[in-house]
Amino acid sequence: MDYLLVDPFASASSGVTTYCRHALARLQSLGLKAEVIAPAQGESLEHFRRRLPVVLAEAARLRGAL
Numbered sequence: 001m002d003y004l005l006v007d008p009f010a011s012a013s014s015g016v017t018t019y020c021r022h023a024l025a026r027l028q029s030l031g032l033k034a035e036v037i038a039p040a041q042g043e044s045l046e047h048f049r050r051r052l053p054v055v056l057a058e059a060a061r062l063r064g065a066l
Helices: 015-029 045-065
Strands: 003-006 034-037
């Protein structure tokens, strides 16, 4: 993965969410591997904050394994 975008709001009315959606499409159109991580439906911001480092560590581990 080349880019991992973080959207802590995951809301259609959020400018951050809109930016992430457009950035993801643009990066992918350039042939780059990109993903957006956002809170799951019903997930609290606190739980997302705790989950994020785990996801980032896993992404780094996978990147190192390539």
